[in-house]
Amino acid sequence: MLQTTEFALLRRVAVEQAERRAPSLVAAVVRGQDLLWTGARGSVDGAAPHVDTQYRIGSITKTFIAVLVMRLRDEGRLDLNDAVDKHLGGTSFGHLTVAQLLSHTGGMTSESPGVWWERAPGGGWPALVESMSAEQARHRAGGRFHYSNLGYGMLGQLVAELRGADWMSCLREEVLKPLEMTRTTPMPQAPHALGWAVHPYADVLLPEPAPDAGAMAPAGQLWSTAGDLARWLRFIAGDTGSVLHPDTVAEMRMPVAVEDGDAWTSGYGLGLQLFRDSGRRLAGHGGSMPGFLATVVVDPATTTGVLTLTNSTAGVGVSALAIDLLKLVDDYEPALPAEWAPQTAADPALLALTGEWFWGPMPFVLRLLPERWLDLRPASGSGRASRFRPDGENTWVGLDGYYAGETLRLHHHADGTPSHLDLATFVFTRTPYDPAAPIPGGLDQGGWPAE
Incomplete structure (x- = not known):
């Protein structure tokens, strides 16, 4: 990119890292097939982080689970209107549809019952099922958007039931390998950042745990890198390889529910968060786990996307940072429209x-x-x-x-x-109310007035 663009992007990242006291912060910009720019501040193990440094990505994991579900739909293994009970029996929420779980419109509780699942080792599926009860419904099914991590725990198990393999194995074989995302894993692999909580009134750090979430892992377990997530941004924009048809990803980007009513600046599709900003329609997802924050967001119309990763529990505005970086790119180096070319022939x-x-x-x-x-x-x-x-x-x-x-x-x-x-x-x-065509209700016998 132009030197002025790169400096503007780096300065915005530097201000965020310094003012919000992020132990480390990585950002990247993609457009089309290209990783246009990466920038980093802070340190991981005494050195600047880079595109291959792993961070925990939290709820961005949900986008991968949603892709596995949509693959099953496209294969005819399930219908999005199916009740969950048809494929995954024994839960208290089997009457909800697959689509409602994907779009967080089932009305179920936001978190799994029991202890705070993000900081505690998780149990298996039977223990999660046993902890559920009908009283954990918080809203009428289909009545409104209510974000539910528990729903994605159920979707991960639904994938496992229909595939006969755990969701992570399915993800690795069906999605990660075809897209050559070799650094996206359920547990950290070096080089990786450590998760930290930053003291609110002193410049000291407290380490955060990163356990295996067990049956809740589909809601936020994955670790990834700027390099791998750059490929994922391309996927969300429509460069889907052999994993899904681009029309299916476009379907996932369509809003099912909105979070802020008439304003409609944020909403949710089938596994993707949606945003409207300054005339742009953006898609992606945010992620938050103790010690980590992450965002991926892309404008499918221009294929310009941004990702941000940090190893801090709170306080770093990764979502606002991503939007600001996207605006800077559009202002300094707007995407050119696709070049028009005539068709070689027409029927x-x-x-x-x-x-x-x-x-x-x-x-x-x-x-x-x-x-x-x-x-x-x-x-x-x-x-x-x-x-x-x-x-x-x-x-x-x-x-x-x-x-x-x-x-x-x-x-x-x-x-x-x-x-x-x-x-x-x-x-x-071909003509207004053509009398030779089967117009429902028929036409006045006099037809249009004529001289």
Whole structure:
């Protein structure tokens, strides 16, 4: 990056480390396929930390668990609307759906019953099940967002039940190896930072424990590095390799619930935290465990992402730091739009469909996109706009907007020429209320007035 950009980024990291008294602090910026910049302050074992220094990443672990669950969904092994009991019996929350656990909308208690699980060695799954009771429901299922670490403990076990192997083995084989994330592990491996609590009124440190959380480990066990998390940011942005289809990750980035009501600056999708800031729609996750704080956040529209890692229990604003670094990058070196290039060829039948179509009297425009995709949106102003992916002969499925998941179907006249489009029962015709098309309710026999 430009020297001025790098200095601005390093200065912001240096101010955070000095003013918030972080024992060490690492940050990195990615865009597209590239790790553009890394910066560090403080020390680990007497030396500056670097991209291969491990930190505990806490709840960023949940994003990995969510990917394992979505892989099972894409394979047809489960449905997100399935009750948990269908795959994981014996719990007090088996009536909740898989989607509700992923999105923290099941209403269950935020922490596992018993002692503070983040600082105590965890027991196995049977002990966790025994500790649960129906009284630990805090809200009506589906009624609101309520963050639940316990829910992700359950999801980790659900993965293990369906795969016949523990969640960490599944993660290693299905996700980490394909993405070449060799430094993401359940327990620390040198070189790694030690977790510290910083005294609030003196510049002294207290070591924090880092035990195996047992059955609660899927909620926050993992350790990782700036190098590995740079690859994970690319994954969240859509560079998914062979692990998931990019459309599935895009689905995970869609908001299921919001945390702050009408303001909608923070929300949650299917295993991913979501943020809106200065017109950006960001995705990622934060992490907090005794002795450590971490954040990964990426703008999928530009593929610019930032990660921050520190070994302090509290007081370091890693999330605000990440957003500030992202803004600095966008201000100093904004991402260039993808270069336009013409398609080499187009199906004449699809090309003939482009142009104006009418929903009743309202004009829409149909455009042909690469790979036979279609884009349908109002001719002017805002309204019901969606992209459609081919889903069979003469049919497409909506990917976003109002018609996400709905089927667009092309109908033909007896002579084979296009007649009309049927989109979730809405009929689109080449002229306003075409009398030759099957308009629901019929048309006045007089038609449009004519001279």
